[in-house]
Amino acid sequence: MARRPEGPPPPPVVGRVRLRFAKRGRLRFLSHRDVARAFERGLRRAEVPMAYSAGFSPHPRISWVGAAPTGAASEAEYVELALATVVDPAWLRAALDAALPPGLDVLDAVLVSGSGGLADRIDASRWLIRLPTVTEPDLSAAVAELLGRDEVQVERATKDGRRRFDARAAVVLAVCRAENDTCAILELVARHTTPAVRPDDVLTALYVVAGLRPSAPPEPTRLYQGRLLDDGTLADPLAPDRNDAGRLVGRSSA
Amino acid sequence: MSGQSLFARLEPLLPRVRRPVQYVGGEGNSVVKPWESAAVRWCLMYPDAYEVGLPNQGLQILYEILNEQPDVLAERTYSVWPDLEELLREYELPQFTVDAHRAVGDFDLLGVSFSTELGYTNLLTALDLAGIGLHAAERGEDDPLVIAGGHAAFNPEPIATFVDAVVLGDGEQAVLGITDVVRAWKAAGRPGGRVELLARLARRRLVYVPAFFDVTYRADGRIEAVRPNRDDVPARPSKHTLSDLDAWPYPKAPLVPLAETVHERMSVEIFRGCTRGCRFCQAGMITRPVRERNIETVGAMVDAGLRATGFNEVGLLSLSSADHTEIGRIATGLADRYAESKVSLSLPSTRVDAFNVTLANEFSRNGRRSGLTFAPEGGSERLRRVINKMVSAEDLVRTVSTAYAHGWRQVKLYFMCGLPTETDEDVLEIADLVREVIRAGRVASGHRDIRATVSIGGFVPKAHTPFQWAGQAAHEVTDARLKLLRDRVRADREIARAVGFRYHDGRPGIIEGLLARGDRRVGAVIERVWREGGRFDGWNEHFSFGRWAAACAAELEPLDVSLDWYTTRERAEREVLPWDHLDAGLDRDWLWADWQEALRGTELDDCRWTPCYDCGVCPTMGTDTQIGPTGRTLLPIAGVSAGSEAVVRGGAST
Numbered sequence: 001m002a003r004r005p006e007g008p009p010p011p012p013v014v015g016r017v018r019l020r021f022a023k024r025g026r027l028r029f030l031s032h033r034d035v036a037r038a039f040e041r042g043l044r045r046a047e048v049p050m051a052y053s054a055g056f057s058p059h060p061r062i063s064w065v066g067a068a069p070t071g072a073a074s075e076a077e078y079v080e081l082a083l084a085t086v087v088d089p090a091w092l093r094a095a096l097d098a099a100l101p102p103g104l105d106v107l108d109a110v111l112v113s114g115s116g117g118l119a120d121r122i123d124a125s126r127w128l129i130r131l132p133t134v135t136e137p138d139l140s141a142a143v144a145e146l147l148g149r150d151e152v153q154v155e156r157a158t159k160d161g162r163r164r165f166d167a168r169a170a171v172v173l174a175v176c177r178a179e180n181d182t183c184a185i186l187e188l189v190a191r192h193t194t195p196a197v198r199p200d201d202v203l204t205a206l207y208v209v210a211g212l213r214p215s216a217p218p219e220p221t222r223l224y225q226g227r228l229l230d231d232g233t234l235a236d237p238l239a240p241d242r243n244d245a246g247r248l249v250g251r252s253s254a
Numbered sequence: 255m256s257g258q259s260l261f262a263r264l265e266p267l268l269p270r271v272r273r274p275v276q277y278v279g280g281e282g283n284s285v286v287k288p289w290e291s292a293a294v295r296w297c298l299m300y301p302d303a304y305e306v307g308l309p310n311q312g313l314q315i316l317y318e319i320l321n322e323q324p325d326v327l328a329e330r331t332y333s334v335w336p337d338l339e340e341l342l343r344e345y346e347l348p349q350f351t352v353d354a355h356r357a358v359g360d361f362d363l364l365g366v367s368f369s370t371e372l373g374y375t376n377l378l379t380a381l382d383l384a385g386i387g388l389h390a391a392e393r394g395e396d397d398p399l400v401i402a403g404g405h406a407a408f409n410p411e412p413i414a415t416f417v418d419a420v421v422l423g424d425g426e427q428a429v430l431g432i433t434d435v436v437r438a439w440k441a442a443g444r445p446g447g448r449v450e451l452l453a454r455l456a457r458r459r460l461v462y463v464p465a466f467f468d469v470t471y472r473a474d475g476r477i478e479a480v481r482p483n484r485d486d487v488p489a490r491p492s493k494h495t496l497s498d499l500d501a502w503p504y505p506k507a508p509l510v511p512l513a514e515t516v517h518e519r520m521s522v523e524i525f526r527g528c529t530r531g532c533r534f535c536q537a538g539m540i541t542r543p544v545r546e547r548n549i550e551t552v553g554a555m556v557d558a559g560l561r562a563t564g565f566n567e568v569g570l571l572s573l574s575s576a577d578h579t580e581i582g583r584i585a586t587g588l589a590d591r592y593a594e595s596k597v598s599l600s601l602p603s604t605r606v607d608a609f610n611v612t613l614a615n616e617f618s619r620n621g622r623r624s625g626l627t628f629a630p631e632g633g634s635e636r637l638r639r640v641i642n643k644m645v646s647a648e649d650l651v652r653t654v655s656t657a658y659a660h661g662w663r664q665v666k667l668y669f670m671c672g673l674p675t676e677t678d679e680d681v682l683e684i685a686d687l688v689r690e691v692i693r694a695g696r697v698a699s700g701h702r703d704i705r706a707t708v709s710i711g712g713f714v715p716k717a718h719t720p721f722q723w724a725g726q727a728a729h730e731v732t733d734a735r736l737k738l739l740r741d742r743v744r745a746d747r748e749i750a751r752a753v754g755f756r757y758h759d760g761r762p763g764i765i766e767g768l769l770a771r772g773d774r775r776v777g778a779v780i781e782r783v784w785r786e787g788g789r790f791d792g793w794n795e796h797f798s799f800g801r802w803a804a805a806c807a808a809e810l811e812p813l814d815v816s817l818d819w820y821t822t823r824e825r826a827e828r829e830v831l832p833w834d835h836l837d838a839g840l841d842r843d844w845l846w847a848d849w850q851e852a853l854r855g856t857e858l859d860d861c862r863w864t865p866c867y868d869c870g871v872c873p874t875m876g877t878d879t880q881i882g883p884t885g886r887t888l889l890p891i892a893g894v895s896a897g898s899e900a901v902v903r904g905g906a907s908t
C-alpha cells in the first residue's frame with residue numbers, strides 16, 4: 001500500500017544544480033550526516049530556493065553521491081540540488097560557499113543539462129594518502145607486493161558486523177613517493193566497487209601482504225572522482241553539463 | 255609558550271576516538287582571537303559531553319558577551335569521553351579548548367557552568383587533565399581561577415575545595431565585572447597574588463570565595479556555624495539578578511555545531527524567573543523575580559538568530575513559557591511570519607490549561623500534531639496542594655480532551671515520585687487520572703486508538719526551596735511505589751495498552767540529593783569516586799551507585815554522618831544548612847513558613863497576579879517583577895534590524 005504524503009503538495013522542481021565541493025582540514029572529521037546537516041543549514045542561510053519534498057516535515061531535495069568516509073579529506077565530493085527557481089550557478093556557488101563553514105568549500109556549480117545521472121558518471125576515485133612515519137622504500141616494497149597479487153582479502157567492521165572482501169581488484173593504480181624521509185605518499189586510483197574499497201582497506205591489504213603498519217594514522221584525501229578512462233585518468237563528471245550548457249547558450253566550446 | 259594551538263598534536267589521536275568531530279571546533283559563529291590581543295582570557299566549560307554542552311544557552315551567552323569585549327578572549331571546553339581521556343594521558347596532552355585548541359591551564363579564568371550536580375566528577379577530570387591542582391589551596395599563581403556558576407552552584411559546598419570562587423545567579427553582568435577586576439589586577443602587576451584577586455572579587459560582591467569561610471561542626475554531625483575568616487569580605491555573598499532582559503538580547507548569533515548535538519534550534523529565552531511557586535522547583539525559586547523580554551525583542555532575536563545560524567527550528571524558552579503576558583500575540587505573529595517558510599516553532603510548555611493547547615495549535619499550524627506534554631507533577635489532588643501545583647483532575651481531563659479534539663495524537667503526562675508526605679495511594683491515583691484521560695481522549699477524538707505516555711521522575715530536594723528541609727524518599731520507596739503503579743495500570747485492561755511508562759531507577763536521584771544538599775565533607779566523596787574512575791555520572795552507562803555508596807561509607811562514616819543522613823533525613827527549622835550563608839534573595843522564614851503550609855496542604859498564588867507575599871527577593875535584591883503587556887508588536891522582518899537597535903539602546907538607558 002502506497003503511503004500518501006500528508007500536507008500540501010510541494011512546488012515543482014524547475015532546475016537542478018550539481019556541485020563539486022571540498023572537505024578540508026579539520027573538517028575531514030565530519031561524517032556524511034554532519035556534512036548533510038551543514039549543507040541544509042548553509043542552503044537556508046544562503047537563501048537558495050530549494051525544492052522540498054512533500055509532507056508535514058518537508059526536506060530540501062538534495063541527492064548525495066558516495067561520500068568520503070569520516071576522517072578522509074576530499075577535493076572532489078559531489079551533490080545535486082533540486083531548485084524551485086532557476087538561479088545562476090555562479091551565484092549559488094559563491095553564496096553557498098560563504099554560508100558553509102570554512103573547510104566545506106564549494107568549488108564548482110553547473111546547471112544540469114546533460115543527460116544521465118551524476119552517479120552514472122562516477123566509477124572511480126583518485127586518492128592521495130599521506131603516511132607519516134612510513135618511509136618511501138618500505139611503502140614501495142609493500143605496494144609492489146600488493147600489485148603482484150590477484151586478490152587480497154581484508155576485514156572491516158561495518159554496521160552489519162565484520163565483513164571480508166577483496167581489496168586488490170579495485171586498485172587500478174598505486175604510485176609511491178616520498179614527502180620527506182619520514183613520510184611517504186601513496187597515490188591510488190580505486191574503482192568503486194561493492195563493498196566500497198576505501199583507503200584504509202588498501203592499507204589493511206598492505207599490512208596483510210607485507211606487514212606494513214604505520215604508527216601514525218594515515219591522512220587520506222580524495223583528489224578526483226569520475227569515470228575511469230583507459231589511460232588511468234578520471235573524466236570530470238560535471239563536464240557533460242558544462243558542455244551542453246555551453247551549446248544551449250550558443251557559446252563555442254572554447 | 256602559552257596560548258599555542260595543540261591541534262597538530264591532537265589531530266593524530268582523533269581518528270582513534272569515537273566521533274572525533276566533537277573535538278575539532280570550527281562551529282559557525284565561534285570566535286578565535288589572537289592570544290596576545292587579549293588582556294583577560296576566559297575558558298568556559300560545560301562539564302558534560304560536547305553534544306550536551308554545546309547547546310547550553312548560559313555558556314553561549316557568556317561566550318558571546320565576553321568575546322564582544324575588544325580586549326577579552328573566551329574559548330570553550332567540554333568533557334572529553336574516556337577514550338580520548340586515555341589518549342590525552344598517554345600522549346601527555348592537556349585538556350584543551352575546542353576553539354583554538356589551547357591548553358586550559360593557560361587561561362586566566364576557568365568558568366564552569368553546572369546545570370546539574372552530576373557534573374562534579376567531570377570537573378575533576380578536566381582540572382586534572384589541565385594540570386590544574388584539584389584543590390584550590392594547591393593552586394599556583396599561574397593557574398587559572400576556577401569559578402563555578404549555574405543552578406547547581408547555589409549550593410557549591412560539596413565542591414568548595416575544588417573551586418576558587420562561585421558566581422550565584424545571572425552571569426551576564428557578573429562575568430564583565432569579574433573581567434574588569436582581573437584586568438585591573440593584572441595591569442597593576444598582580445598585587446597580592448591570587449588571594450588578593452579573590453578578595454577583590456569578593457569585596458565587589460561579584461563572587462563567593464569558599465576559602466574565605468570556615469565551617470565548624472557539632473558533635474552530632476550537624477553544622478555549627480559558617481563564618482567568614484576575613485573581615486573585609488561580605489558575610490553573605492548574594493546572587494546576581496539581571497534587570498531589563500531587553501537590553502541583553504543574547505545569544506545574538508548562536509553557535510552552529512558541525513557535530514550533531516541534542517538541541518539544534520534557535521532558542522530565545524522569553525522570560526527569566528518564575529513565581530508560580532511550585533515548592534519542589536529550585537529553578538523557580540532561585541531565578542526570581544519574573545523578568546520578561548518584550549514581544550519586539552523576542553521577534554528581533556528570532557529573526558536575527560535564524561539568519562545567523564540557518565537553523566530551521568525556533569524554541570521559546572523559559573520556566574513556563576505560556577505565562578508570558580504577550581505569548582498569544584508572539585505565537586500568532588511568529589506563526590504568520592514563518593507560515594511560508596520551513597521554520598518550525600516550539601514552545602516547551604507543560605501548563606495544564608486550554609490556552610496552552612491553543613498556543614500549541616498556533617505553533618503547529620502547518621505541522622504535525624504529534625505530542626503534547628502536560629505536567630500535573632503530583633498524582634493526587636492532596637499532593638498537588640502540597641507541592642503548590644494547582645491543577646485539578648477536571649482541569650487535566652478538560653485540557654487533554656481539547657488537545658485530542660484538535661487533532662493531537664498523543665499526550666505525555668509528567669509526574670514526580672517521592673514528594674514530601676507522599677503515600678502509595680497518592681501515586682496510585684496516577685492510574686485513575688490516566689484512565690480518565692484516556693477515556694476523555696477516546697470520546698473527544700472519536701476513536702479508541704489513543705496513546706498517553708506517563709513519565710515519572712524521582713523528586714530530589716534542593717537548596718533554597720521550601721523543601722530544603724524535607725527528607726528525600728529512599729530509592730527503595732520510590733522504586734516500590736512505581737512498581738505498584740505499573741502493576742495497577744497493567745492490570746487495567748481498559749487502558750493497559752494505551753499507556754506507556756517511562757521512569758528511571760531511583761538510585762542516581764539519591765546521589766543527586768547527596769550532592770544537592772551536601773556540605774564540604776561531601777567533597778571527599780566526590781574526589782574518591784573520581785579517583786576510582788567515576789566519570790559522566792549523568793549517563794546511565796557510566797553511573798555506578800555502588801561506587802558512590804562505597805565512597806560515602808569510606809569518607810562519611812568516620813565522621814558519623816552517612817549517605818542517608820544527607821538524603822533521607824528531615825532537617826529541623828534551626829539546623830544550619832550548608833548554603834544558609836548564601837543569599838538567593840529568599841527570606842528563610844518565608845521558606846520555612848511555606849514548608850509548613852505545604853505540610854498543611856495550603857496553596858499559594860502567583861505574585862504576578864496577586865499581591866506580593868514577601869518571599870523576600872524583590873526588596874533584598876533591589877529588583878522588581880518586569881512583565882508586560884508592553885503594547886509593542888512583532889515587527890515585520892524587514893523592519894527588524896533597525897528596530898532591534900532601538901530596543902537595545904532604549905533598554906540600556908533605563
Ligand code: SF4
Binds near residue numbers: 861869873879
Ligand atoms: S518579593 Fe514579592 S513580588 Fe517579588 S518575587 Fe517575592 S513574592 Fe513576588
